Amino acid sequence: MRRRRRRRPQIRIMLVTLAAVFAVILVIVAGFRIRQVEVEGNEEYTPQQIVSALIDTPAMRNSLLFAWRYHTAREEPKTPYLKSVQAKLRAPGKVRIIVAEKKVAAGILYTGTYYYFDTSGYVLKASGQMEEDVPMIYGMTIDEPVINQKLPAVNAAQLSTMLSVAALVGESPVIVDSITFDENNNISLASGGLKVDLGQNEYLEEKISYLSYVYDEVRGKKGTLIMSSFTGKNDDIVFASDEPETSAPAQTESTSAEETAAQPGQEQAGQAQTTPAQTGADTPESDAPAEEENKEVVGVEGFQVFDSSGTLRNDARVIGGQVLDANGNPIDGCYLNEAGHVIDAYMNEIDPQTGWPVGY
Numbered sequence: 001m002r003r004r005r006r007r008r009p010q011i012r013i014m015l016v017t018l019a020a021v022f023a024v025i026l027v028i029v030a031g032f033r034i035r036q037v038e039v040e041g042n043e044e045y046t047p048q049q050i051v052s053a054l055i056d057t058p059a060m061r062n063s064l065l066f067a068w069r070y071h072t073a074r075e076e077p078k079t080p081y082l083k084s085v086q087a088k089l090r091a092p093g094k095v096r097i098i099v100a101e102k103k104v105a106a107g108i109l110y111t112g113t114y115y116y117f118d119t120s121g122y123v124l125k126a127s128g129q130m131e132e133d134v135p136m137i138y139g140m141t142i143d144e145p146v147i148n149q150k151l152p153a154v155n156a157a158q159l160s161t162m163l164s165v166a167a168l169v170g171e172s173p174v175i176v177d178s179i180t181f182d183e184n185n186n187i188s189l190a191s192g193g194l195k196v197d198l199g200q201n202e203y204l205e206e207k208i209s210y211l212s213y214v215y216d217e218v219r220g221k222k223g224t225l226i227m228s229s230f231t232g233k234n235d236d237i238v239f240a241s242d243e244p245e246t247s248a249p250a251q252t253e254s255t256s257a258e259e260t261a262a263q264p265g266q267e268q269a270g271q272a273q274t275t276p277a278q279t280g281a282d283t284p285e286s287d288a289p290a291e292e293e294n295k296e297v298v299g300v301e302g303f304q305v306f307d308s309s310g311t312l313r314n315d316a317r318v319i320g321g322q323v324l325d326a327n328g329n330p331i332d333g334c335y336l337n338e339a340g341h342v343i344d345a346y347m348n349e350i351d352p353q354t355g356w357p358v359g360y
Contacts (some may be wrong), residue, residue: 002296010179013226027273030091032093033062036095037051037096039051040098041098042101044125045081050079052067053078054097061074063089067087068320073100074086077252081101081102081104081122082099082101083100083102084099086098086099096130101359102118102120104116104117104118104160105118105166106166106179107137108145108151110144111144111356113128114128114130116131119170123148125147134176135177136177136178137178140250165187165189166179170211172211173212174191176313177191177310178346185201186198192219192221193308193309193310194224194310195310196224197225197228203231209233210323218239223239223241223243229325234359242309298354299317300315300353303316303342303352303356304350305323305331305342306345306346309333323344339356
């Protein structure tokens with residue numbers, strides 16, 4: 001009888017303890033269920049996209065567990081387009097999510113679609129339109145890109161170089177329209193009418209750093225800043241102007257890095273050089289549109305080409321064996337090859353029947 005009496009209080013204590021634990025669990029599960037979410041730091045992606053990706057399991061719907069998981073800023077594989085995710089508990093049913101989005105570093109055209117990626121090479125988004133203020137990549141062969149996966153470049157070394165250049169440019173004040181690789185993997189940048197010849201994948205950080213230093217002096221000018229042999233120590237660069245009245249030494253003689261910082265700022269008089277196709281031998285330029293009125297357009301109208309000043313034109317068309325703009329004037333630096341394709345100033349080959357680069 002005594003043993004039974006002793007067991008009863010122990011059983012009661014166990015039952016009370018279990019009931020208390022159950023009550024605590026019930027409060028945690030029901031009382032800390034996420035009912036309201038605030039998202040900060042997002043620009044490109046909507047709060048709904050971010051919340052649905054992060055709060056995707058019953059455990060993550062608990063505000064205590066969610067706030068504990070993201071109590072410090074961290075990367076999250078479920079949101080590869082975000083640089084970091086952090087959460088703060090604002091109330092039992094309310095959390096605040098602070099995110100840092102990955103920034104677009106450059107874009108590339110593939111089968112009519114523009115794919116934009118970050119400095120790690122991960123494709124962030126796709127669009128049918130070319131975005132402004134985003135450098136475009138030319139001369140690099142890729143397979144079909146997939147959003148939230150790394151850009152599938154055929155040449156891994158070329159991809160690494162391109163990402164390095166895009167990252168360096170993104171951290172500099174230089175406004176770059178395009179980054180181009182030629183058949184020998186020489187790298188060039190285009191910024192309006194200015195072309196920058198970086199040469200091979202050597203001393204890129206030094207080259208971009210010095211370009212940032214002289215950029216205010218050369219921006220808006222037409223010509224080529226030749227930095228292919230620049231190392232940051234040899235101090236030899238050349239600025240070859242496209243302006244016809246520029247003095248010969250400025251086009252042909254090497255200058256020191258200290259002198260070049262001042263030279264590009266000198267005003268270059270006159271207009272950009274033109275080709276015979278642009279001016280004609282004896283025919284005024286104003287007569288060109290009249291001569292082409294009766295000739296049919298070959299293929300599509302209004303495709304994109306780069307002219308000799310490095311400007312991206314959106315009004316190209318082929319008429320009478322010439323590459324003309326919307327006003328019927330020849331586009332400088334563009335011509336037709338034997339296959340009837342357009343070769344622009346950056347050696348891009350465009351099929352006038354489709355308006356797209358050959359091979360895309």
